[in-house]
Amino acid sequence: MGQARRKEKQPEAPGPQAPPAQDTSPGEPAGHVAWKKPEGLSGRGWAVLLGVLVLLQFPLLHYALLRGEAPTTASLPYTQDFGDPGVVQRDFFSTGGLWRVVKGQLLSPGVKNNPLWLQAALPPNVAVEFDVRSESPEGDIKVELFGDGTDHASGYVFIHGGWNNTLSIIARLDEHGASLGTLQAQAQRAAEKRGGGASAGLVETGVFKKDTHMRVEARPYPVKIGQTYHWRIERRGSLLRWSIDGRPFMEFDDPLPLVGKGHDRFGFSSWEAQLYFDNLRIEPL
Structure with a gap:
């Protein structure tokens, strides 16, 4: 009677690989990837962007800075x-x-x-x-x-x-400025605060100035x-x-x-x- 054959031991199939460990900060859940600030524009990139903005706004800049008296x-x-x-x-x-x-x-x-x-x-x-x-x-x-x-x-x-x-x-100077009646009421209140028969004039009370916007x-x-x-x-x-x-x-x-x-x-x-x-x-x- 022959000897029983020894069963060869088969190699075990590899199991699922564990994901590589990731850096996490204390208190953060596992698997969270920390946000990293993207790199900004280089000096050359900023120069190109500035040039584009100036080109787009050139008509307005020319009008605002270089215009003279109306012909x-x-x-x-x-x-x-x-x-x-x-x-x-x-x-x-x-x-x-x-x-x-x-x-x-x-x-x-x-x-x-x-x-x-x-x-x-x-x-x-x-x-x-x-x-x-x-x-x-x-x-x-x-x-x-x-x-x-x-x-x-x-x-x-x-x-x-x-x-x-x-x-x-x-x-x-302004279609939507304060009304004349509103300014006159302000002047009257200013004169009353001064007392002593102070003038209620618009200019005298300081309510009306050279650049006053009103209607x-x-x-x-x-x-x-x-x-x-x-x-x-x-x-x-x-x-x-x-x-x-x-x-x-x-x-x-x-x-x-x-x-x-x-x-x-x-x-x-x-x-x-x-x-x-x-x-x-x-x-x-």
Whole structure:
């Protein structure tokens, strides 16, 4: 009887490998990978990024830093019936908006406060007349006077039927500034605090300064769509008078009139309303 064969011992199959140990901070669960701050841009990368930003903003930087006084291509007295479409390019300037002459009238197609400035220097005492109509239900007829020839609200803004045809204003440096009534109330309170019969004048109390942003408000008749109005705005000394169709509309006696360089231009304007202007006349007084 032969001997029983010895069963050869088979090698064991390898079991699943344990994952390599990972560094963890005390209190962190196993398997958590600590966040590492990514590497930042190199010096060259920052230089490239800066160059791209400057290139993209170059028009704005040029406008803000290198612009000079608004140019002058027209003189007073000035009259314009907009019979020549080329007059927009020749006598006016704007930073935006598709200003153009249509059938002998100047169209302001809702230019979002990008006035069309006449390139003529105005004297302190002047009269401005023109015809205008709104083809939009919100009314919102608007012009700017004694501005700087480039920027909206750099002088006085005259608005008939603004804020959805509910309010008319003469604004000084800001359509949304404090009302004249608010400033007068502040001046009265300041005078009462001083006592002893102190003056309640706007300038005397320090409420009104050279750079004060404010507006005079009124709620007379609204703008009628499609109706042509004849405007006349004049300034004599410190007094601004505004009439429509020969009737007094609003006025403002500015304690510190905006005059001199930066306050000697006239511009047509609009926000979203479609306006047509015609028969412009400007003459010194």
